[in-house]
Amino acid sequence: METLSITQSLIIALWVAAVMSRWLLGGATLTLRFSPLMTGLVCGIVMNQVKEAMIVTAALQLIYMGVFSPGGSMPSEPCVAAAIAVPVALLGDLDATEAVAIAVPVGLLGGYLYQFRFFLNTFVGQATDKAVEKMDERAIRRSIITYPTLVSFALYVPLIFIALYLGVPLIADAIAALEGTAFIHILQVVGNGLAAIGIATTIYVIGRKDLMVFFFLAYFMSVIFASLKITMVTYAILGVIIAVIYSQLKRQPAAKAAPAAAEGMMDEEDDDDYDDGF
DSSP states (O other): OOOOOHHHHHHHHHHHHHHHHTTTTGGGGHHHHHOSHHHHHHHHHHTTOHHHHHHHHHHHHHHTTTOOOGGGOOSSOHHHHHHHHHHHHHHHTOOHHHHHHHHHHHHHHHHHHHHHHHHHHHHHHHHHHHHHHHTOHHHHHIIIIIHHHHHHHHHHHHHHHHIIIIIHHHHHHHHHHTTTSHHHHHHHHHHHHHHHHHHHHHHHHHOOHHHHHHHHHHHHHHHHTGGGTOOHHHHHHHHHHHHHHHHHHHHHHHHHHHHHHHHHHHHHHHHHHOOOOO
């Protein structure tokens, strides 16, 4: 049975704990938490299958495109979902849509785990209250930064490690044994449907009719140029160029309107200064 090594499982578990605790870059790690892309890349590097990992992760990103976090809480945790689903897909030789169907329930469990982290941090808050009463700046800093980080590592590292080292191989073998059955077909259909929901949610969140044309432009460009095998980097560069041109065109009317308004104000001032002698 192919499995992750102890070292591989530990590295991925430490990465998840670092992201979920915001230990790496503080608030900047929120982007790492809200997107599965970097976690998928780490899994690919650890398992020495970067290309395959990013193909799976790109499919996972589709279902999280329109997800937002009111109050910092998410219904599903993309980082946790990617940490489990990507290794399962790589070990079980699953395609991207099957991995999506696996990632969704895992992400939901990750959401409950994050809520449990909030509960544990309430005990850390007591240390903050005591530090504030004593006006101890070092103690306040420890209670705000160090203690919550340690709580997150103590919570995520063991659970993610056990899930990776013991759970992922079992899931991968079970999926491999069911290859070609109706169950796998259901996973593929569900995975495709979830990706479509993510795209639809993104369209709804954008909510601006003047920007929808760019969404459809990108879609039809990808269809028309599919035979050319253009990379995502090239598409990204084209997107930046189009965005710059669009911004410049929008600025031009405003730039022309500003001098005209200034001239109008000057004319009004001249009229006010005119003295006809009466």
